Amino acid sequence: MQADELERYKQILIQMRDSSREEGNRMIEVVLSDAEAAGEHDQRVSESVDKELALEQTEEDRHQAVLAALQRIEQQKFGQCTRCGSEIPRTRLELLPFTPYCVDCAFASSS
């Protein structure tokens, strides 16, 4: 991943880390509507995102996920699935920048 792109995800994650739960949720909505507006509608990606959002992560869970994602940026591992090591699709990172899993692993771990 390019350094400037990494920096952009870092800023998004820092904002998520520092914002309250309500603000964090609003941010996800903004990100989601942006992606739809951009026509980046991958059915499979959006299904997995819906599924993960539907799990209704607690504030603490998401906070931990955001911190872990920031740590992965520092370790140059951001964008790689922590389960299988494959690259997480960009469309998925746009929607869930703090996700540790690729689409396949997200499906595998939630089913």
Ligand SMILES: [Zn+2]
């Ligand atoms: Zn994976």
